[in-house]
Amino acid sequence: MTAAGERPLPERLLAVATRLFAENGYEGTSVQEIVRAAGVTKGAMYHYFAAKDDLLYEIYHRLLALQTERLRRLAGGAGPAEERLRAAAVDVIETSVAHLDELTVFFRSMHLLPAEKQKAVRAERRRYHECFRALVEEGQREGTFRAGVPADLAVNFFFGAVHQLSTWWHPDGPLDAGAVGEYYVGLFLDGLRKDGGLGEGSG
Amino acid sequence: MTAAGERPLPERLLAVATRLFAENGYEGTSVQEIVRAAGVTKGAMYHYFAAKDDLLYEIYHRLLALQTERLRRLAGGAGPAEERLRAAAVDVIETSVAHLDELTVFFRSMHLLPAEKQKAVRAERRRYHECFRALVEEGQREGTFRAGVPADLAVNFFFGAVHQLSTWWHPDGPLDAGAVGEYYVGLFLDGLRKDGGLGEGSG
Amino acid sequence: MTAAGERPLPERLLAVATRLFAENGYEGTSVQEIVRAAGVTKGAMYHYFAAKDDLLYEIYHRLLALQTERLRRLAGGAGPAEERLRAAAVDVIETSVAHLDELTVFFRSMHLLPAEKQKAVRAERRRYHECFRALVEEGQREGTFRAGVPADLAVNFFFGAVHQLSTWWHPDGPLDAGAVGEYYVGLFLDGLRKDGGLGEGSG
Amino acid sequence: MTAAGERPLPERLLAVATRLFAENGYEGTSVQEIVRAAGVTKGAMYHYFAAKDDLLYEIYHRLLALQTERLRRLAGGAGPAEERLRAAAVDVIETSVAHLDELTVFFRSMHLLPAEKQKAVRAERRRYHECFRALVEEGQREGTFRAGVPADLAVNFFFGAVHQLSTWWHPDGPLDAGAVGEYYVGLFLDGLRKDGGLGEGSG
DNA sequence: TATGAATGAGTTTTCATTCAT
DNA sequence: CATGAATGAAAACTCATTCAT
CATH class of the missing domain: 1.10.357.10 (Tetracycline Repressor, domain 2)
Structure with missing residues (x-):
């Protein structure tokens, strides 16, 4: 139920980004960190967010x-x-x-x-x-x-x-x-x- | 009276930085921009601010x-x-x-x-x-x-x-x-x- | 056969770095010089070497x-x-x-x-x-x-x-x-x- | 007897530099660190060493x-x-x-x-x-x-x-x-x- | 859809050295 | 003799983004 892919990727990315931005700031968080924390690659993220x-x-x-x-x-x-x-x-x-x-x-x-x-x-x-x-x-x-x-x-x-x-x-x-x-x-x-x-x- | 060097450099740098940070954000303002606006070099800034x-x-x-x-x-x-x-x-x-x-x-x-x-x-x-x-x-x-x-x-x-x-x-x-x-x-x-x-x- | 891309980039970078370090010392060789000599950009190097x-x-x-x-x-x-x-x-x-x-x-x-x-x-x-x-x-x-x-x-x-x-x-x-x-x-x-x-x- | 100025400055600078170079390497030691450790200013050092x-x-x-x-x-x-x-x-x-x-x-x-x-x-x-x-x-x-x-x-x-x-x-x-x-x-x-x-x- | 290598412009910071005082 | 403010060039490293696959 709580498998890695539970929620759709865009939602997961937003949730992860929110947490990281809150912890380290927007400029203090790299795209790399976001996708790593979400368990995907950059390409995947750029597929959903320009x-x-x-x-x-x-x-x-x-x-x-x-x-x-x-x-x-x-x-x-x-x-x-x-x-x-x-x-x-x-x-x-x-x-x-x-x-x-x-x-x-x-x-x-x-x-x-x-x-x-x-x-x-x-x-x-x-x-x-x-x-x-x-x-x-x-x-x-x-x-x-x-x-x-x-x-x-x-x-x-x-x-x-x-x-x-x-x-x-x-x-x-x-x-x-x-x-x-x-x-x-x-x-x-x-x-x-x-x-x-x-x-x-x-x- | 209002010559370039009027106020001590540290004060001038702080004033300039404040304005630029307010305009473009702290992360959106480079040290380069600060010193250029203050009319000095980076070395001068790092002489006063670590x-x-x-x-x-x-x-x-x-x-x-x-x-x-x-x-x-x-x-x-x-x-x-x-x-x-x-x-x-x-x-x-x-x-x-x-x-x-x-x-x-x-x-x-x-x-x-x-x-x-x-x-x-x-x-x-x-x-x-x-x-x-x-x-x-x-x-x-x-x-x-x-x-x-x-x-x-x-x-x-x-x-x-x-x-x-x-x-x-x-x-x-x-x-x-x-x-x-x-x-x-x-x-x-x-x-x-x-x-x-x-x-x-x-x- | 000996085209620019012959060997994998990491190997090429190591070979180039070895030569330059030997010639000018580790401290005397900039990352810029290494990547220029290898014909790539800094980003490429930092992709392979942290x-x-x-x-x-x-x-x-x-x-x-x-x-x-x-x-x-x-x-x-x-x-x-x-x-x-x-x-x-x-x-x-x-x-x-x-x-x-x-x-x-x-x-x-x-x-x-x-x-x-x-x-x-x-x-x-x-x-x-x-x-x-x-x-x-x-x-x-x-x-x-x-x-x-x-x-x-x-x-x-x-x-x-x-x-x-x-x-x-x-x-x-x-x-x-x-x-x-x-x-x-x-x-x-x-x-x-x-x-x-x-x-x-x-x- | 072992007051700060005991030995002539050039000797003191060399001794300090030797120790620091041995500890942190030549390139890893700044002139600033040398003169600070010797208790003098840069000007003093450049007076004796070009x-x-x-x-x-x-x-x-x-x-x-x-x-x-x-x-x-x-x-x-x-x-x-x-x-x-x-x-x-x-x-x-x-x-x-x-x-x-x-x-x-x-x-x-x-x-x-x-x-x-x-x-x-x-x-x-x-x-x-x-x-x-x-x-x-x-x-x-x-x-x-x-x-x-x-x-x-x-x-x-x-x-x-x-x-x-x-x-x-x-x-x-x-x-x-x-x-x-x-x-x-x-x-x-x-x-x-x-x-x-x-x-x-x-x- | 997704990968990951590669880009290139940018960042902060360091530092040997000079020079007016 | 000595100071310390200021320079200017260069350093290592980062990162959002792209693109061939």
């Missing part, structure tokens, strides 16, 4: 596609904006923690992507950002969140904190992923909320 | 030394913890924005430092973090901030947001540095405050 | 493997020890002269090998030395050679002379390789023989 | 001058040639062992000297060799040594063994320098002596 940076692009692209789809579903639901925003914020933290390597690798190395790929990924990111921002603005219009803070900035504030999670959080540390999510979302929403609120943080 | 990564280390080490010294002064002052924390938070944003290149370069590339330099910088960072955290804890003991949030986590939350500033903020954008600072500090402190707070962030 | 010192190791390792195998065959033959020792001594001189460049290069430059490669080659050398020494000791037990000289030292004495052959002998000189071999072996065996001098070595 | 290879030349030149002078004295004495040759052979081993680093360094690295310095040292060496050879020839004329061996070759044979001493001999080993000298001289002279074996060398 260039090394395709791996980097694909790594983040897939995570972002996943997160975007989930966000769309949560944001489009019913109920007050605050509830939907909370659910979305919790979700983005959960998936981010579940794919911390991917996130780390990308934010460290996106500047190494060739211009057009960088543009593509930025566009995808922007779509995600906009969707999230819309929720904040909805909450502001509803009066739950104070209007004095630009929604854009608030979203950047929150995402900034999330994207840096890997600089300090570790699965073996005292806080599990769920707790971090609750605390972060609490800090974020309480910072936004009009009446402050008694924010319960984690349970 | 390795390329010394530049990276020094860039962040100097910023962190500056910020730490300022933090110590602000944290050690009189008045309620909240006021000192606010001042410290505003200050770290101001100096971070004033040295955004340094910050960006470091958080993108610290993983490329050799182990012992990484350790050194982590230790310096930890001292800064501890000092900031102590302020949060003081506020919690005073009853200004709610105790339900681990101070450590709150500091990481805020610093995460700050360290990612360069991914979206630009001096030519609609928000000036001061405004961003006020908004960020407002979001952070309101997220922490016990009674939610009426804090309107920036005026 | 480092420049691999060439040096391989050069001597191959010669030593050849000599060891021949020594084993001669030493293991029948007849009195003296005859076998003579044959072995003649053989080591013949093959040494036939591969004088290899020998020269190695004894000049083995100290430049990284520790573990140096250890490896020393171990191989020791095996060769032991086999030769056993022959001397056999001759001493048989009574042909005087027992007053440590066999170890005698072997080092002889090999020292052989390994320095390239400092004075030249194929175009007055003595051909066979003559040198006979003289050297004569000097060595007569020095060892019982009815030789009265000299008991040290007092 | 180039790095001057150190190498001087190291061997001084040893050779010493040995030549001693040889002249011993060779020019009275008594049978064999006695004088024995004394000279013992002496060259003693001084060689006493200056093993110098010898090692030179035979490893003379090929790195610029052509004219190489020529100079070869000429000095040849004078030494000639003087030694004359003793052998005298012994052959006197009838003590067999005439069948070219004196030149015999001297090269012996010197080869001596020059390789450092590849196996160590002051802490079981044999002290005097013992090695006696054995080596014994092997050499017995190999030469007429009533030694019947070996007529090559046919």
Whole structure:
């Protein structure tokens, strides 16, 4: 079941590359190392990925596609904006923690992507950002969140904190992923909320 | 006055390296490019810096030394913890924005430092973090901030947001540095405050 | 038939490197010069040899493997020890002269090998030395050679002379390789023989 | 008494260089390392030695001058040639062992000297060799040594063994320098002596 | 589909030496 | 006598990528 060839090669290559990039950096990992760790040869890799940076692009692209789809579903639901925003914020933290390597690798190395790929990924990111921002603005219009803070900035504030999670959080540390999510979302929403609120943080 | 040799060479090299690292990444900038931009030869650079990564280390080490010294002064002052924390938070944003290149370069590339330099910088960072955290804890003991949030986590939350500033903020954008600072500090402190707070962030 | 690609590249590279090392020294020969002389690129060389010192190791390792195998065959033959020792001594001189460049290069430059490669080659050398020494000791037990000289030292004495052959002998000189071999072996065996001098070595 | 400046600087530099060259090779030792170990700066070294290879030349030149002078004295004495040759052979081993680093360094690295310095040292060496050879020839004329061996070759044979001493001999080993000298001289002279074996060398 | 030999431009770093002070 | 900043040329080695098979 866990035989060498279990997963399709492209997936295996991406998984291996993600791990190595997270450990040694994108530039610190050679194509040779990737294919060796995946148990194939260079030719095989170049058959599926036109260039090394395709791996980097694909790594983040897939995570972002996943997160975007989930966000769309949560944001489009019913109920007050605050509830939907909370659910979305919790979700983005959960998936981010579940794919911390991917996130780390990308934010460290996106500047190494060739211009057009960088543009593509930025566009995808922007779509995600906009969707999230819309929720904040909805909450502001509803009066739950104070209007004095630009929604854009608030979203950047929150995402900034999330994207840096890997600089300090570790699965073996005292806080599990769920707790971090609750605390972060609490800090974020309480910072936004009009009446402050008694924010319960984690349970 | 602004002749080629105005500033001492080591300073000039660091300034040039910072700019180039910010533009093209640490790995994307060759030593050749650095010395060409500084108008000297490689030998001159290696006379002052034992390795390329010394530049990276020094860039962040100097910023962190500056910020730490300022933090110590602000944290050690009189008045309620909240006021000192606010001042410290505003200050770290101001100096971070004033040295955004340094910050960006470091958080993108610290993983490329050799182990012992990484350790050194982590230790310096930890001292800064501890000092900031102590302020949060003081506020919690005073009853200004709610105790339900681990101070450590709150500091990481805020610093995460700050360290990612360069991914979206630009001096030519609609928000000036001061405004961003006020908004960020407002979001952070309101997220922490016990009674939610009426804090309107920036005026 | 003697086209550029006649021999496999690794062999060609070793041959070229041997010649250049002998002419200009190991340190005085750049990888660039080797590959230029072999008509390939650096990448090609590093495809087969992980480092420049691999060439040096391989050069001597191959010669030593050849000599060891021949020594084993001669030493293991029948007849009195003296005859076998003579044959072995003649053989080591013949093959040494036939591969004088290899020998020269190695004894000049083995100290430049990284520790573990140096250890490896020393171990191989020791095996060769032991086999030769056993022959001397056999001759001493048989009574042909005087027992007053440590066999170890005698072997080092002889090999020292052989390994320095390239400092004075030249194929175009007055003595051909066979003559040198006979003289050297004569000097060595007569020095060892019982009815030789009265000299008991040290007092 | 043993203060830093005890010996004149040139001597100190040569001593330090000899040790470092013996430990790490000539090319593996930088001028920087030499002057650091001697506690001076580069300028000071270049004040006394025009180039790095001057150190190498001087190291061997001084040893050779010493040995030549001693040889002249011993060779020019009275008594049978064999006695004088024995004394000279013992002496060259003693001084060689006493200056093993110098010898090692030179035979490893003379090929790195610029052509004219190489020529100079070869000429000095040849004078030494000639003087030694004359003793052998005298012994052959006197009838003590067999005439069948070219004196030149015999001297090269012996010197080869001596020059390789450092590849196996160590002051802490079981044999002290005097013992090695006696054995080596014994092997050499017995190999030469007429009533030694019947070996007529090559046919 | 996949191999693996080969490319070629590039990297960081080293180092003997010079020269103004 | 001595300093030490600066030079400039070269060194070993790396690596993403290609291509004939």
